[in-house]
Amino acid sequence: MKKLFSIFIITMLVISLQGCNDKKVNDLNGDSKITLKMWHIWAQKSQDNNSIIIEDVIKEWNKNHPKIQIEVESVESEKYKTKLKTASATNELPDIFYSWGGGFSEPLIESGRVLPLNNYLENGVLNELNDNMLGNVTYKDKIYGLPLTFSVGTFYVNTELFNTADIKIPDNYDEFLAAVKAFRKKGMTPLLVGEQDRWTGMLYYDILALRESGLEESKKALSGYDDSDVFLKAAKRLEELVDLDAFDEESLKYMRDESEMLFKKGKIPMYYTGNWLAGEIQAENSLIKDKVMIKTFPLINSGKGSNQEFLGGAADYLMVSNNCKNRKEAVEAIEYVCKNISKKYYEFGSGLPAWKDNYDETKINKLSKELKKLTENGKYLLYWDIYLGEEKGDKHKELVYKLFQHKISPEEFAKDMKKLEEYH
Template sequence: MGRRLMKGVALVLGLGMVMGTIGCGGTTAQPEAKTSEPKQAAAANKENKTDEAVTLNFWHIWGAETDASYNAVKTVIADFEKEYPNIKIKVDTTENEAYKTKIKAAAAANELPDVFSTWGGGFSKPFIEAGRVLAIDEYLEDGTKDRMVGGALANVTYGDKVYGMTFGLSCGAFFMNEELFKANNIKIPETYDELITAVKAFKAVGITPMAVSGKDTWTIAMYFDAMALKAAGNDTIVKTLNKEGSFQDPAFLSAATKFAELVSLGAFPAGAAGLSKDESDIDFLEGKIPMLFNGSWTAGTVYREDSKIKDKVIVRGFPVFGDGKGNKNEFTGGAVDAIMVNADTKHKEAAVLFQKYFCENMARETYLAGAYLPAWKVDVDETNINPLTVQLAELTSQAEGFTLWWDTLLEGNDTQIYLNALQELLLGSITPEEYIAKLETIYQK
């Protein structure tokens, strides 16, 4: 893969990551992807090292052994504690969907931990406005920014201040079991019409075409966000979610109608509404379901040592719509998974030191694990990167931009209105028209 890939990643981030931000400023793109030594965040902050014993409470979402980032997190925390033996990291992990509720409640009650994982854009905006998060601009002038790729701070910048750090770029992608397609003489779809043909063909031979979790509603949103992007294009999505447009735009009804069509054709498993993310992935990972549209971190899961579908899966963007405004080079996602520091922590220096160390080293470790493309100029042996991550880098090398996922771009209760309505659409309990009407209520508050 070589140096060419790393420059491509930097270019993609610099051009695309600001497309879905909410009132956020971007950083200047860094054209030269000159690599840095691992653990530079620690080296750059040695002067902050003290003999005082400190315990930092750290909440995050990567606690499941099936998570592609699981080992990376454990490695980085262990390395940090070895480098800084006076600072202990007390970890608390929660599953993604439950974590969102937990972190919002903690912020509202002013009970956030010292350091916590979150998402940029609209998700964390209420935390910033409530004064719960530490602005870290003064800590970034020690060369830290120079070690990040362009745009890496775009989605954690609010107004003119930086409130968090990112470590990796994620994007929505279609993971397809090529072996199942070939065995059943079915074409890998490049257009929506071809996708419908593939769905019907798999159903005809008794194979459920796509995996999804109706219980963890963000996985349904993965599909719909991508479909809305293909139907409406980035500009319409961002303006509408920023309440500068309307869900009455015909493109949204087109996306909803197509999603309902997939449901009616039986594209998703029977009983999907009651399945968790881990449960819904089992048949895909067992090689029984041919398609899964989810985040790029899925590449790491596919290439776990115990994987049954290693070397059988290829990655594609969501198929384009013949009547859509979006194109094949627009993707959902961006550098949005973030680490923030509680504004009221009693250990600001230690917390920011850990924040910086964690993000820079997670950029390297999650890249190696196939979980993320790096938002830092990491130095790695790229021959060890799994083939799906290579495919993802190539797939996004021509990206025109990344549109943040709706549940990140939307703010507060608007996110829940969206996800609840989408769950009803998956269940078939509302029509596409009723779904659009529910989304439009976001404007009525």
């Protein structure tokens, strides 16, 4: 009897344990949910349509993937850089995170904190990308990110203001300077910059360097060999614009968002910034809808630059932390998010497509279509702060800021730029 009772107890324990194991399997296959934490830079939902696009894409993913949810945290661009750097140093990166490519992401990758994606990308994924999208996140044949969009420095011209003032829209740099002087003579601020966000003024300096010295000489200078005085020549060009009062005297006090409102209200005739603004310009509620055209930044007659050379390129990526516990799912998620954001950005006017797609041209922002045609054979140099990496890039932006303030001469600027190799 005791023997039968023992057998009964053992049998019940086995069944009970089997039931527990079955429950675990059922939990994994049924009710379990993976949460992927994601960081990005588009934090200003009330002012930034790009953040709304990203939010919508992530909502679509979460709706279509109930067992793999993306949880988002967003921080404004400059603060984000500090947050990302700190998280990398303490090995606390989220599962998925936004990063710029080139020199900015290189230290992250070298630290071993970023997951190489090669083994997680399904067959054919790389064929879905447009050409030259991964060069800025590929190291030693390993791919460390997928692109969200393709960025191009863009010269916006308010044609209505030019027509009203009877001033010629510039086709070269001499005509550009003539337009600056003519608008200033009429009491209008010719160019827009919000230099409290240092990168806005940097864009003007960088495109002037590209126009003055060309792509290869600029790259050479950024690599520590400025034997053609790239830095000095561009600094003199920017100083000339500042001396001509091309920028509003309040420009140094404005953040980008604050200053940009002046262009959106039709108060400023010319603005050089990224193609991410095209969507807001052509939005239904825009005050300057159909009043703005895009052009290549004017060529300098004596310069070495070409109208097929642009600032920008594939600069915006999503990456996966090496500490991510659900790597396969995270890579699947960034592939979905990147593809859909690329498409929606192009349609709205926030960027050129990084991924191939069958686009309905009737839905595409007209300025995006114009820019795509303008840049068909383009060659690109990353924005210098991204190309140089965070520390050197920040130093570059500060030096440009000093040029705007007249606190440094072009010669001093060039001398300090040549010292950037000392910054680590």
